[in-house]
Amino acid sequence: MATATPINVNHRIDGPSAAPALVLAHAVGLSLALWDPQVAALSRTLRVIRYDHRGHGASPVPPGPYRIEDLGRDLLRLLDGLALDRVSFCGESLGGMVGLWLAANAPERVDRLVVCCAAARMPQPEDYSERARVVRAKGMAAIADMVIGRWFTPAFQARQPDAVAGIKALLLATPVEGYAATCEALAAMDLRDDLPRIVASTLVIAGAEDKATPLEHSEEIARRIPAAELVVIPDAPHLANVEQPEAVTTRVLSHLRAPTQQTMPPPNEP
Numbered sequence: 001m002a003t004a005t006p007i008n009v010n011h012r013i014d015g016p017s018a019a020p021a022l023v024l025a026h027a028v029g030l031s032l033a034l035w036d037p038q039v040a041a042l043s044r045t046l047r048v049i050r051y052d053h054r055g056h057g058a059s060p061v062p063p064g065p066y067r068i069e070d071l072g073r074d075l076l077r078l079l080d081g082l083a084l085d086r087v088s089f090c091g092e093s094l095g096g097m098v099g100l101w102l103a104a105n106a107p108e109r110v111d112r113l114v115v116c117c118a119a120a121r122m123p124q125p126e127d128y129s130e131r132a133r134v135v136r137a138k139g140m141a142a143i144a145d146m147v148i149g150r151w152f153t154p155a156f157q158a159r160q161p162d163a164v165a166g167i168k169a170l171l172l173a174t175p176v177e178g179y180a181a182t183c184e185a186l187a188a189m190d191l192r193d194d195l196p197r198i199v200a201s202t203l204v205i206a207g208a209e210d211k212a213t214p215l216e217h218s219e220e221i222a223r224r225i226p227a228a229e230l231v232v233i234p235d236a237p238h239l240a241n242v243e244q245p246e247a248v249t250t251r252v253l254s255h256l257r258a259p260t261q262q263t264m265p266p267p268n269e270p
Contacts, residue, residue, distance in 0.1 A: 004070040006077040010058035011051035015043030021087040022046045025095025028182050029171045031057030037245035051078055055178020064181020068189045072101040079109060090114035090252055092241055097189060104194035114252050116205040117238050119217035120191040128187040132180035140172050140179060147171060150211045151239045163242060195224035202228040203255040205248065207236030
C-alpha cells in the first residue's frame with residue numbers, strides 16, 4: 001500500500017508560548033477533547049498542543065484505508081508547521097501508538113514519551129477489520145455501546161453518567177469513514193520490531209482494568225523499549241485519563257520533570 005499524502009490536521013494550543021512543548025494525541029473515535037481533564041494542569045507550565053487525527057474531530061477525512069505511518073506523518077507535518085523541532089509526546093490508545101511510531105522513526109523529534117493504554121500489535125487485529133465493515137454498513141451507533149463498555153468500568157459508568165455521555169457523544173460524532181479507515185490502520189499495525197529503536201525517555205502507563213489493551217501489552221512495550229518505565233494505575237480502564245484523571249496527570253508531569261537518565265555502558269567497557 002502506498003503511503004498517503006500528509007494532511008493538515010486540526011489542532012489547539014494552550015499554555016505559555018515560550019514553555020517546553022507537549023503534544024497530546026487521542027484514542028480512536030474521539031478528538032482532542034479527550035484530554036480536557038488534563039489540559040488545565042499541564043498548560044500551567046507547558047505549551048500543550050492537542051490535535052485531531054485524520055478522519056476525526058475537525059480534521060479532514062481522506063478516504064481509507066489508513067496506516068499508522070499515515071497518522072505519524074500527519075503529526076510530523078503539524079510539528080513542521082509549528083516550527084517545533086523537538087517535543088515531548090503523550091498519547092492514549094491510538095495516540096500512544098502514533099507516539100511509538102514517531103519515536104522509532106523520527107527519534108530526533110521526541111524528547112520524552114508517554115504511552116498510555118496502548119499496544120504495539122492489537123490483541124485481536126481481525127476485530128478491527130470487522131468493526132470497519134460494521135460502521136461502514138450501519139453507522140457509528142452500531143458499535144457505540146460495545147466500545148463504551150470496553151472504555152470504562154461499570155462503576156464509573158454508574159457514578160459519572162455525564163462524563164460517559166460526553167465521551168459517547170464524541171464517538172458518535174466521529175465520521176464513519178475516518179473511524180473505519182483508522183480501524184483498518186489498527187488491524188494492519190505491528191510496531192513490535194520498532195520498539196528497540198526508541199531512545200526517548202519513555203513512561204508506559206497501563207490501566208489495571210483495561211479491557212481493550214490489557215496489561216500484558218503495556219508490559220511488552222516497556223520490555224522492548226530500552227530503559228522504559230512501566231506504571232500500572234489501579235482501577236483504571238482503557239480511557240484511564242478520564243476515569244483516573246489525577247493519577248494520569250500526576251504521572252505525566254512527574255515523567256516530564258524527571259532528570260534525564262543517562263544510558264550506562266555495558267559491563268567491561270571503559
